[in-house]
Amino acid sequence: MSLSRSPSPRPGGGWSSPGLTAGGGGGGSSSGTSTPRSPNGPGGLSWAAAKAKSDEVRSYPSFATRNNGFFSRQKRKISASLPRFRITPTTTYNDYHEKNKRKHQQGRYGHEPWRQENQRGPMRFLRSITRLKRTRFLLGLIVVWIGYLLLWTFFVETYRRSALGGGRKFVIVLASNVEGGVMEWKGAREWAVERNSIRNKKKYAQRWGYELEIVNMLARKKYSHEWRESWEKVDVLRETMRKYPDAEWFWWLDLDTWIMEYSYSLQDHIFDHLETKSYRDINVYNPLNITHPRTDFYLDALARSSTADHDPRSIEILLSQDCGGFNLGSFFIRRSIWTDRLLDAWWDPVMYEQKHMEWEHKEQDSLEYLYASQPWIRSRLAFAPQRLLNSFPPGACGDGFDPAVHYQEKNRDFLVNMAGCQFGRDCWGEMYQYRELSNWLNRTRWERFKEGLWAIYLTLTGQPSLPRPRQPPPIRHEEIQEIK
Amino acid sequence: MQFAVPPRKSYHTPPYARSSRVSLQRRKQLKVVAIAGLGLLALFFLISRIFSSSSSDLDDVSIATSGVVIVTVLDHALYSENYLHKIIQNREDYARRHGYTNFIANVSDYESALDGAPRSWAMVPALRHAMASHSHSKYFFHLGPHALIMNPSISLESHVLDSKRIESLMMKDVSVVPPDSIIKTFSHLKSNDVDVIFTQDKQDISPDSFIIKQGEFARFFLDVWFDPLYRKYNFAKAEIHALDHIVQWHPTILARLALVPQRILNAYSRDSPQVAVDGAYTEGDFVIQLSGCASDAMQSCEKEIEPYYATWTKKFRNEQSLLS
Numbered sequence: 105m106s107l108s109r110s111p112s113p114r115p116g117g118g119w120s121s122p123g124l125t126a127g128g129g130g131g132g133s134s135s136g137t138s139t140p141r142s143p144n145g146p147g148g149l150s151w152a153a154a155k156a157k158s159d160e161v162r163s164y165p166s167f168a169t170r171n172n173g174f175f176s177r178q179k180r181k182i183s184a185s186l187p188r189f190r191i192t193p194t195t196t197y198n199d200y201h202e203k204n205k206r207k208h209q210q211g212r213y214g215h216e217p218w219r220q221e222n223q224r225g226p227m228r229f230l231r232s233i234t235r236l237k238r239t240r241f242l243l244g245l246i247v248v249w250i251g252y253l254l255l256w257t258f259f260v261e262t263y264r265r266s267a268l269g270g271g272r273k274f275v276i277v278l279a280s281n282v283e284g285g286v287m288e289w290k291g292a293r294e295w296a297v298e299r300n301s302i303r304n305k306k307k308y309a310q311r312w313g314y315e316l317e318i319v320n321m322l323a324r325k326k327y328s329h330e331w332r333e334s335w336e337k338v339d340v341l342r343e344t345m346r347k348y349p350d351a352e353w354f355w356w357l358d359l360d361t362w363i364m365e366y367s368y369s370l371q372d373h374i375f376d377h378l379e380t381k382s383y384r385d386i387n388v389y390n391p392l393n394i395t396h397p398r399t400d401f402y403l404d405a406l407a408r409s410s411t412a413d414h415d416p417r418s419i420e421i422l423l424s425q426d427c428g429g430f431n432l433g434s435f436f437i438r439r440s441i442w443t444d445r446l447l448d449a450w451w452d453p454v455m456y457e458q459k460h461m462e463w464e465h466k467e468q469d470s471l472e473y474l475y476a477s478q479p480w481i482r483s484r485l486a487f488a489p490q491r492l493l494n495s496f497p498p499g500a501c502g503d504g505f506d507p508a509v510h511y512q513e514k515n516r517d518f519l520v521n522m523a524g525c526q527f528g529r530d531c532w533g534e535m536y537q538y539r540e541l542s543n544w545l546n547r548t549r550w551e552r553f554k555e556g557l558w559a560i561y562l563t564l565t566g567q568p569s570l571p572r573p574r575q576p577p578p579i580r581h582e583e584i585q586e587i588k
Numbered sequence: 589m590q591f592a593v594p595p596r597k598s599y600h601t602p603p604y605a606r607s608s609r610v611s612l613q614r615r616k617q618l619k620v621v622a623i624a625g626l627g628l629l630a631l632f633f634l635i636s637r638i639f640s641s642s643s644s645d646l647d648d649v650s651i652a653t654s655g656v657v658i659v660t661v662l663d664h665a666l667y668s669e670n671y672l673h674k675i676i677q678n679r680e681d682y683a684r685r686h687g688y689t690n691f692i693a694n695v696s697d698y699e700s701a702l703d704g705a706p707r708s709w710a711m712v713p714a715l716r717h718a719m720a721s722h723s724h725s726k727y728f729f730h731l732g733p734h735a736l737i738m739n740p741s742i743s744l745e746s747h748v749l750d751s752k753r754i755e756s757l758m759m760k761d762v763s764v765v766p767p768d769s770i771i772k773t774f775s776h777l778k779s780n781d782v783d784v785i786f787t788q789d790k791q792d793i794s795p796d797s798f799i800i801k802q803g804e805f806a807r808f809f810l811d812v813w814f815d816p817l818y819r820k821y822n823f824a825k826a827e828i829h830a831l832d833h834i835v836q837w838h839p840t841i842l843a844r845l846a847l848v849p850q851r852i853l854n855a856y857s858r859d860s861p862q863v864a865v866d867g868a869y870t871e872g873d874f875v876i877q878l879s880g881c882a883s884d885a886m887q888s889c890e891k892e893i894e895p896y897y898a899t900w901t902k903k904f905r906n907e908q909s910l911l912s
Contacts, residue, residue, distance in 0.1 A: 400701055402717035407807070441840075445808050448840040454833060455817045478811040480804075 264313030271313025273352040274370050277344050278305050279337075280359055282321045293532040300535055301359050308363045312370070315351060317344050337432070337467050338450045345439050358433040360522040360531055364511075364542040368518050374436075374492065378416035382486040385410045389487070389508070392429040394476050407479035420484040421446065424494040426509060426523070427501035430475070432468045433521040434494040442484050449474065494521050497538070497576060499529050511538075511575060516545065533576065540573035656688040656727045656744055661714045663695040663707060663733065666882075671890045674897050675733055681904060682737045686744070689725065691718040705819035706826040708882075711795065712814040719802050728806075732796035734878040734889050735854075736896050740904070742874050748799065748852060751779040757848040758782070764835050764842065766791060766864065771836040773847055783844040784809060787854040789862040789879065792828050793835060793847075796877055797854040805844050812838070857892070 264271040280298055302318060309316035319340045337356065344354060353375065374381055386396045387410070397410040406413060420442045423435035437443055450470055456463075463469035475481050490496070495511040498504065500523045511517050520538050525531040547555070555570070562569050658679055662672050676692060683690045691714075698710040698717075711730060718728055729744060731737070748754055761775040766788050783805040786798045800806050812834055813827070823829035835841055850856070850867030856879045858868040869876045876896050881889035 400713070402698065402701065402713040402720065404716070404720035404723065404807075442804065442808075445840045448838045449808075449812055452817075452834075452837060454821055455815070458817055458821065473817075477816050478814075480807045480811040483807075 261310065261313055264311075266313070267350075269313050270371065272315060272348075272350050274312075274355060275315040275317055275344060275348050275351040275353070276305055276309055276355045276357060277341065278302065278316065278318045278357045278359065279321045279340070280318050282359055293530075297532050297535055298359060300539060301361065304363055304539070305357065308366050311366055314370070315348055317347065319344070335451055335466055338447050341437060342444075342447050345443075352439055354437050354439070356432065356435050356437065358521065358523075360525050360535070361434055362520045362522070362535055362538045362542065363518070364520055364538065364545070365516055365518050366546065373518060374422070374488070378419060378422075378486075381492060382416070382419065382422055382488050384412050384414075384486050386425075386487065389425055389489075391425060391427055392472060392476075394472075396482070398479050398482070400479075403479055406483050409483075412483045416486075418484055419486040422486050422488055422493075424488045424490040424492065426490055426494070426496060430468055430472050431490070431494055431521070431523065432471070433523050434519055436493075446474075446481065449478075491515070491517050493519055495519060497522055497525075497534055499534075499576075500524050513541070513545070513575060537573065537576040541575055544573045654687050654689045655725060656686070656729055657691050657718055657722045657725045658683055658688055659691045659693070659711075659715055659718045659728055659730045660733060661693045661695055661698075661711045663710075665696060666707075667733070668890065671893065672733070674893065675736070678736050678897075678900065679731070682740045685740050688729075688744075689722060691722065691728075693717065703816060703819060709814070709819055709827045712810055712827065715800065716807070716810050716814075719806060723802075725802060727799055727801055729799045730795070730797065731875065732877065734881050734893070735797060736876050736893065736900055737874065738869075738876050738896065738900055739872055739874050744799065747874060748785060748848065754782060754785070754846060754848070755779040757846075757852060759847045759849065762847065764847075765793065765832045769836060771842070773845070774843060777843070777846065781844060782846040785846050785848055785853070787848055787850045787852065787867075788864060789850060789854070789856060789867060790864045791862060792825065792832050794850075794854055794877075794879070795828060795831055796879065797875055799853070809834075809841055809844075812841070 263269045266272075278301070280302060305316055305318075308314070321336060321340070341354060341356065345351075348354075353370070355370070386394055390396070397408050399408065412418060419438070420440050421435065421437045424431055437446075450467060455470070455473070459469075459473070463473075471481075475485065488494075490509055491512065495517040496509050497520055498510055500521075501509045504510070505512075511520050522529070522531055522534045522538075525534055559569055660675065660679055662675065664672065676690075679690050679692070682688070693710075693714040695707050695710040698713045699707070701713045702709050711732075715728060715730055719725075722728075727744065727749060746753065748757065755778070758777060758779070759773060760777060761772050763769040764771045764773060767790075782801075783803065784798060784800040786793050786795070788794060800809070813830060818830040818833070819826075821830070823833070835845060850864045851869070851873050854867075854875060854877050855869035855873040856863040856867055856877050860868075860879050862879050878889055878892045878896075881892050
């Protein structure tokens, strides 16, 4: 509140009535808002008269006319400018009690009609508004609406993040800073990919109350020394599991992935329907031609069953296959003793010594090998159709639009994995295009409305309509290497 | 008394009488409903208990099935029937005394699964096979083909499997592979963490005599052990070195493994080169293991077993005569 001048005593007028400010406690000179009345103030009242009036006024606690503050000083102007919907006091004051009060006041101040307008006008106006049920209801609605706008998402997200909401059961493990620029210089595009990808996962995790663990996949001597380069996945998962003891499912995501649909929750999209959305029998889609089920006579029924125990609760790892076999760019793994064992068995020096030249895709090939050779893996591993959690852009696994592999806009696929984009394709370019496409597909109603208006305007003025974001077209370079 | 105005009827006259009648009826109805509901709940609970207990746990052993299966893998191609007969006789006698089951397998059955690996590997799929065919048995005692149970009165339960007993036998914080592997058994291991019980000889963990508990761990452990890449790797001692390897490199295996002193399950003859300190057979030990006899000339096992078999038959006959 600004004051044009400090309160000062006036000759003949004195200080503003202490009686007017004392009641407030917070008033007085400290707030610097009390204004002395001019001795020749409105109606030509003397200070004594004003004091008497104020004493009178103080006897009505609901009628607060502390003569301080900007509003008080401007009150007259405001009230004068208000519409006068009341001609005579009796027409609005139907209430018996109020009438009595009026009478009483009129008896004393009847000769001063301005007072009723000036002092009581705005308050009465407000009161008369709030007294009306409908208006009250409307006001309430507005308050609720504003509260909804401001706080609803906050409450929902807090709930989802809480133990009740179940969001903490999921941890997104995002591999960032791959190699940390050790092998290749990290340019502006690499940084852009990293920044955007992280923001994408942050937004998704925030919305559904999931945990997001961004792991630093910096190339470390530890791994290169043991020929374990880019085998950190296992160690990272183990560390993350230790870090989030309450979480159940851990979702590994490569950096070159984009969550297209923020509105899909993992529970609703996958885990509440695990039985129907996943398959156990690799023969459903078997690009590696792994013999399944095992037929060895010495194995038990579970190990020889093509669909394990049919129980979705026994699934400990959920991954998708692409045209080249298992794909670990986006997969789920569940905390359990079984998982500990898998993570432990995943890397073994004797196996690695024999296979490291052959296992081009490291832990991915290793898992394929374990799946093929060790029956205990099969009983707890399930596959998801690729597009459920790992759609490919054209350029990976063929240039066309294979409905089993490639992102389908009309189905609103959940996630795009720009697998192998670093081999002859443009990671940032693809990510940018998918980001724009996702934003466009998920634009709000208001944006759609604006867009519609704009389109109408464009057609009226005969200009070409706006281009819409599209999925990146297949690139046909010679150097494209198909990478799983 | 008269009033000017008749007394006004109260607005909220509580219709006591009527309401009490209703509530009485209600109460009865409620009682019936509550009792029926409780009864139903109890029924569901019982049914669910019965079904869950019948369908799930492998660990629950029914009375008809024995808790222990003795697994012996014999090689009919290398040893005479006479020799193998002695071994079988020894096992059958022991199983009969304690109500155990014998699972006697033949190496040639597993040859296709071995895929060209040494024949000694056959014990691993044989164990898996034993577990598949005795899915309700809890413990599987693998005893190599060159071992005799010399003290058949000892039951496995009291000798090793009892939780207090195994707690006292477990060797904690010792090198997994003798003499000086830097990997040591966990010092915080509890008896209920143990799924497999091994012994060591002078140089290795010995797979010739060990006990494994059926379950998730056993499947995992046997499958990892039997991995084709280990079989192909030319470990000098084939499955023995593969075992040493996986126990040292995979802590999830070590976390379920207990080592007990050699003589508890696997005493070697005094002149065996592999015998550990205090691992040599003395009178009264549970098992004599003729370690290394298989790698010698073909006859050595059959020859070596003679004195032990003689002792055992004498004791066995004595007891037989006592019983009859």
